[in-house]
Amino acid sequence: MTVYLDFEKPLAEIEGQAAELRALARRNPEADVDKESQALDKKAEEMLKQLYGGLDAWRKCQVARHPERPHCRDYIARLFTDYTPLAGDRNFADDHAVMGGLARLDGTPVVVIGHEKGNDTKSRIEHNFGMARPEGYRKAIRLMDLADRFGLPVVSLVDTPGAYPGKGAEERGQSEAIARSTQRCLQLGVPMVTVVIGEGGSGGAVAFATANRVLMLEHSIYSVISPEGCASILWKDAGKMQEAAAALRLTAQDLKTLGLCDAIVPEPLGGAHRHPKQAIDAVGAEILKALGSMAGTKPKALRDDRRKKFLGMGKNGLAA
Amino acid sequence: MNWITNYVRPRITSMFARRDVPENLWTKCDECGTMLFHRELAENLNVCSNCGHHMYIAPRARFTSLFDGGTFTEVKVPEPVVDPLSFRDTKKYSDRIRDARKKTGEKEAMLVATGELGRMPLVAAAQDFNFMAGSMGMYVGNAIVAAAETAVKRKAPLVLFSAAGGARMQEGILSLMQMPRTTVAVEMLREAGLPYIVVLTHPTTGGVTASYAMLGDVQIAEPNALICFAGPRVIEQTIHEKLPEGFQRAEYLLDHGMLDRVTPRGKQRDELIDILRMLMGLPPAIKADLPPPATPEPQGDPVTLSEPAAEETAGLPAEAPKPAEPAPAEAPAKAAETPAKPAAKEADKDAGKTRAPSKK
Ligand SMILES: [Zn+2]
Numbered sequence: 001m002t003v004y005l006d007f008e009k010p011l012a013e014i015e016g017q018a019a020e021l022r023a024l025a026r027r028n029p030e031a032d033v034d035k036e037s038q039a040l041d042k043k044a045e046e047m048l049k050q051l052y053g054g055l056d057a058w059r060k061c062q063v064a065r066h067p068e069r070p071h072c073r074d075y076i077a078r079l080f081t082d083y084t085p086l087a088g089d090r091n092f093a094d095d096h097a098v099m100g101g102l103a104r105l106d107g108t109p110v111v112v113i114g115h116e117k118g119n120d121t122k123s124r125i126e127h128n129f130g131m132a133r134p135e136g137y138r139k140a141i142r143l144m145d146l147a148d149r150f151g152l153p154v155v156s157l158v159d160t161p162g163a164y165p166g167k168g169a170e171e172r173g174q175s176e177a178i179a180r181s182t183q184r185c186l187q188l189g190v191p192m193v194t195v196v197i198g199e200g201g202s203g204g205a206v207a208f209a210t211a212n213r214v215l216m217l218e219h220s221i222y223s224v225i226s227p228e229g230c231a232s233i234l235w236k237d238a239g240k241m242q243e244a245a246a247a248l249r250l251t252a253q254d255l256k257t258l259g260l261c262d263a264i265v266p267e268p269l270g271g272a273h274r275h276p277k278q279a280i281d282a283v284g285a286e287i288l289k290a291l292g293s294m295a296g297t298k299p300k301a302l303r304d305d306r307r308k309k310f311l312g313m314g315k316n317g318l319a320a
Numbered sequence: 321m322n323w324i325t326n327y328v329r330p331r332i333t334s335m336f337a338r339r340d341v342p343e344n345l346w347t348k349c350d351e352c353g354t355m356l357f358h359r360e361l362a363e364n365l366n367v368c369s370n371c372g373h374h375m376y377i378a379p380r381a382r383f384t385s386l387f388d389g390g391t392f393t394e395v396k397v398p399e400p401v402v403d404p405l406s407f408r409d410t411k412k413y414s415d416r417i418r419d420a421r422k423k424t425g426e427k428e429a430m431l432v433a434t435g436e437l438g439r440m441p442l443v444a445a446a447q448d449f450n451f452m453a454g455s456m457g458m459y460v461g462n463a464i465v466a467a468a469e470t471a472v473k474r475k476a477p478l479v480l481f482s483a484a485g486g487a488r489m490q491e492g493i494l495s496l497m498q499m500p501r502t503t504v505a506v507e508m509l510r511e512a513g514l515p516y517i518v519v520l521t522h523p524t525t526g527g528v529t530a531s532y533a534m535l536g537d538v539q540i541a542e543p544n545a546l547i548c549f550a551g552p553r554v555i556e557q558t559i560h561e562k563l564p565e566g567f568q569r570a571e572y573l574l575d576h577g578m579l580d581r582v583t584p585r586g587k588q589r590d591e592l593i594d595i596l597r598m599l600m601g602l603p604p605a606i607k608a609d610l611p612p613p614a615t616p617e618p619q620g621d622p623v624t625l626s627e628p629a630a631e632e633t634a635g636l637p638a639e640a641p642k643p644a645e646p647a648p649a650e651a652p653a654k655a656a657e658t659p660a661k662p663a664a665k666e667a668d669k670d671a672g673k674t675r676a677p678s679k680k
Contacts, residue, residue, distance in 0.1 A: 260493060
């Protein structure tokens with residue numbers, strides 16, 4: 001079943017009509033609906049092109065959070081072989097909001113780390129909606145240690161509303177865990193590639209995204225605060241999220257313009273959730289390309305590259 | 321209601337209000353209500369002499385009371401593009417910056433300086449909560465990078481006093497990128513083998529806590545400072561639970577293993593000298609021989625100054641619950657008899673310590 005976003009309502013109608021026609025044809029084999037249903041398909045495609053060709057910042061947020069959008073585990077399942085999850089921070093717990101472990105990408109061993117949001121009520125609760133606690137960041141640090149020691153590249157997949165704002169999370173040092181994870185990224189002597197596949201929510205995203213190459217899916221977002229949060233603080237009205245989303249410059253296109261992301265990975269028409277396999281494969285190809293460009297680079301050069309990249313960010317603002 | 325506020329203050333005000341003397345000679349401690357004489361409050365580094373409440377202190381005043389002889393040289397911070405995203409909410413960001421500059425007399429939310437601390441070269445950086453809630457944007461990022469680079473060049477340690485509501489939303493995604501940028505600065509110091517000490521002051525929240533403010537070699541906090549990633553109200557809304565008393569305050573973090581020390585403002589200078597000399601492999605300081613710092617000028621009304629501006633912060637420090645009243649019951653009356661006396665005593669005590677010979 002397709003979940004339609006509010007701005008997709010007219011599309012839902014057309015696609016609903018086409019589906020009804022086809023169901024009718026199945027019941028009455030003599031009814032000829034081909035022509036009509038094909039016309040509807042064409043109309044739907046035109047509408048998709050129109051809608052997705054000009055998504056504003058707030059609609060991008062909605063697409064980035066689409067419940068049927070492929071998540072971290074879908075990417076791991078399709079792109080990697082021999083995935084061996086490694087658990088725990090050796091200190092307190094295993095955080096299910098963060099997945100990670102050893103895996104092969106096109107035969108090459110790597111360490112993969114990512115936020116997992118879950119895709120139904122049960123798994124969403126299990127993964128805490130992709131909101132990591134300190135243990136998640138400390139697990140990531142441990143996995144980065146492992147990658148560094150054995151010379152394995154790190155691939156991270158970012159998809160989180162943000163770090164979990166909870167009592168225990170604060171008591172166990174949420175800020176420190178995020179800061180250390182960011183620091184660990186910067187210290188890596190191996191190549192690191194990040195792909196923002198959905199939502200890059202604030203510090204909880206930065207902790208996994210301080211990489212040599214930062215890629216973003218076409219309809220993904222990366223922001224200092226959620227548009228809703230920003231609207232309620234600056235506009236004193238959570239309903240002003242459209243304005244806030246636009247002002248915050250959180251789309252992949254904004255980040256590319258500002259020189260904060262290296263490449264945008266195009267999504268299939270209508271968003272990654274309509275053709276997940278296609279979207280995942282496109283991401284896989286870009287990761288391989290990015291890793292290939294760093295093959296054979298010495299540890300110090302990789303660290304220097306990362307430092308230079310982040311130090312140079314934002315020099316010119318929108319005039320970049 | 322408070323006897324001092326209702327009776328003593330109007331009387332005093334009417335006494336002084338005639339002429340020559342500025343009306344705002346007194347500040348009421350927003351914790352215990354004691355009336356504090358400005359000059360003595362400044363001598364006591366804006367700490368209430370009655371209850372120990374740490375009020376806002378401007379970066380310049382802090383540096384005056386930190387560096388030898390109160391002298392320091394400002395480090396030039398590379399200027400970023402002002403309002404890089406042409407951000408506008410209910411107000412233009414460029415107007416907010418202009419207002420903050422007028423209010424503080426400072427260019428931005430962080431001041432960096434070099435000087436000597438106990439005759440040892442030092443770079444210090446202090447965040448100004450009065451400037452758009454100390455929020456971290458490109459300028460603060462540049463300031464921290466400049467501080468680290470200066471420290472490396474001079475082979476000097478860096479002491480950073482943090483205070484911020486978080487990242488500066490008006491710089492959108494660029495403000496978020498200051499988290500990795502400032503972490504690069506911390507890495508520079510690490511690589512050069514130089515100490516980096518963070519003194520967390522009230523409040524330090526959000527993306528600032530989750531980057532350079534938690535990465536010190538030694539983590540010191542001022543008493544009762546709110547230090548957190550997510551603000552208390554956000555957490556209460558998420559978990560639908562009342563938070564324990566003192567939650568996310570310096571002492572609570574110390575108990576939970578997140579800090580090395582909680583040190584009152586008046587004792588920080590001596591402590592920093594001791595710690596830094598040990599980390600730098602220097603012999604103990606002969607304290608009688610150390611040039612004392614200077615007393616900062618009174619800053620006007622620190623209570624009004626310390627009111628956090630919620631709309632300017634991402635980390636929601638303004639939503640923090642008030643800490644428990646630590647004031648002893650008899651204190652206001654005592655203070656009322658001789659309003660200036662406790663402050664003076666405290667100041668003497670502190671000054672004495674600063675100049676005292678080594679306790680070792
Ligand atoms: Zn007081």
